[in-house]
Amino acid sequence: MSVIDKVSSQQAIDLENKYGAHNYHPLPVVLNRGEGVHVWDVEGKQYYDFLSAYSAVNQGHCHPKIVGAMTKQAETLTLTSRAFYNDILGKYEEYAANYFKFDKILPMNTGAEAVETALKLCRKWAYEKKGIAENEAEIIVCENNFHGRTTTIISFSNDPVARDNFGPYTNGFIKVAYDDYEALEKLLESNKNIAGFMAEPIQGEAGVYVPSDDYLIKAKALCEKHNVLFIADEVQTGIARTGRLLATCGNCSCPNKDCSGTPDVKPDVLILGKALSGGAYPVSAVLANDDVMSVIQPGTHGSTFGGNPISAAVAMAALEVVKDEKLAENAFVLGELFRAELNKYIETSTICKLVRGKGLLNAIVINDDEEGDTAWNICLSLRDNGLLAKPTHGNIIRFAPPLVMTEKQLLECVSIITETLKEFEI
Numbered sequence: 001m002s003v004i005d006k007v008s009s010q011q012a013i014d015l016e017n018k019y020g021a022h023n024y025h026p027l028p029v030v031l032n033r034g035e036g037v038h039v040w041d042v043e044g045k046q047y048y049d050f051l052s053a054y055s056a057v058n059q060g061h062c063h064p065k066i067v068g069a070m071t072k073q074a075e076t077l078t079l080t081s082r083a084f085y086n087d088i089l090g091k092y093e094e095y096a097a098n099y100f101k102f103d104k105i106l107p108m109n110t111g112a113e114a115v116e117t118a119l120k121l122c123r124k125w126a127y128e129k130k131g132i133a134e135n136e137a138e139i140i141v142c143e144n145n146f147h148g149r150t151t152t153i154i155s156f157s158n159d160p161v162a163r164d165n166f167g168p169y170t171n172g173f174i175k176v177a178y179d180d181y182e183a184l185e186k187l188l189e190s191n192k193n194i195a196g197f198m199a200e201p202i203q204g205e206a207g208v209y210v211p212s213d214d215y216l217i218k219a220k221a222l223c224e225k226h227n228v229l230f231i232a233d234e235v236q237t238g239i240a241r242t243g244r245l246l247a248t249c250g251n252c253s254c255p256n257k258d259c260s261g262t263p264d265v266k267p268d269v270l271i272l273g274k275a276l277s278g279g280a281y282p283v284s285a286v287l288a289n290d291d292v293m294s295v296i297q298p299g300t301h302g303s304t305f306g307g308n309p310i311s312a313a314v315a316m317a318a319l320e321v322v323k324d325e326k327l328a329e330n331a332f333v334l335g336e337l338f339r340a341e342l343n344k345y346i347e348t349s350t351i352c353k354l355v356r357g358k359g360l361l362n363a364i365v366i367n368d369d370e371e372g373d374t375a376w377n378i379c380l381s382l383r384d385n386g387l388l389a390k391p392t393h394g395n396i397i398r399f400a401p402p403l404v405m406t407e408k409q410l411l412e413c414v415s416i417i418t419e420t421l422k423e424f425e426i
């Protein structure tokens with residue numbers, strides 16, 4: 001079969017099954033086009049995308065400004081490696097550093113690479129600035145974390161599927177319960193070798209767990225007290241997804257100064273990925289101020305594609321779209337509406353027990369056990385009804401549409417979701 005032949009959904013699925021490693025279990029739908037909040041399958045059926053490629057497509061599918069920047073740069077210069085300078089990386093670095101209010105950015109490609117970069121940065125800082133003895137540094141991570149798939153990252157996962165039979169594992173990590181300030185305090189007070197504390201501001205893959213309002217603020221204060229770096233993994237929560245530019249916000253230029261109860265925390269190390277490119281290209285980054293980033297010197301870290309000209313052009317365009325189209329504001333307003341509407345339905349529902357989230361990062365909990373197949377079957381029905389979503393953990397369905405959605409579209413989606421849930425009421 002030639003690559004330009006048109007394939008049916010079944011043919012495409014069969015090809016992946018036969019020739020691709022089985023490292024995913026996709027919902028059976030085969031897409032070949034996307035625009036804004038919509039995607040289309042190869043038979044031409046239109047869907048609302050309620051996953052947004054795990055929050056990478058916050059700016060909507062094939063945003064013309066992002067695609068335009070990408071194609072223009074692709075025709076001019078694609079890759080120089082960092083052996084030489086190019087005329088766009090510096091511009092991007094200045095733009096992103098000012099945008100997120102950090103002194104410096106270290107550009108990488110995927111989220112997992114950026115997490116690895118942050119961990120290396122933290123360890124080096126611990127030895128060269130904090131004065132921890134060689135090879136003694138430890139980094140605290142949270143239970144049920146998701147930070148990616150590299151050998152080091154899965155070493156501190158507690159998901160057996162992600163971890164089992166991939167050992168031996170990387171040492172130097174301690175797990176603490178998420179959203180448990182006292183447990184964190186105990187660890188910090190009893191161990192002088194802690195270099196950093198890494199957390200997701202909302203645990204996305206774990207099932208959209210939103211911590212208590214003051215958790216991140218108190219955790220950051222604890223880190224300051226013990227001279228420990230607070231590392232925020234905002235690969236999924238960042239770039240307007242939760243109704244602010246960042247879920248930790250810091251002193252960013254977020255439009256929703258009035259969203260009460262939302263933490264206002266400036267991480268020492270910020271990890272971004274996914275929507276940093278609007279889903280057009282793999283672009284990730286680590287941001288920090290000079291006192292931390294200065295430990296990185298020539299030869300200590302790198303990536304052939306990290307900070308390549310296309311990624312620089314794409315990321316600048318993607319970040320401009322977030323500001324120009326007020327996506328944080330839109331996510332905030334639509335998120336409130338989404339949860340309010342679903343809560344009305346849940347009052348009398350037996351199948352759906354709970355909706356939770358912030359901005360347009362939400363999840364519903366289905367009345368079934370973790371191993372049950374109700375959530376999967378609901379997603380199949382949602383697909384048939386024109387909306388694509390996927391269970392995160394057994395009985396939890398995440399809802400994360402592109403942030404360019406209108407109120408009218410969101411209400412239409414709410415009705416697709418509630419009508420679908422009705423099919424499953426007992």
Ligand SMILES: *Cc1c(COP(=O)(O)O)cnc(C)c1O
Binds near residue numbers: 110233237
């Ligand atoms: C997706 C994700 C990652 C990993 O990103 P990849 O680009 O898939 O490597 C890391 N951290 C969080 C919080 C994520 O959601």
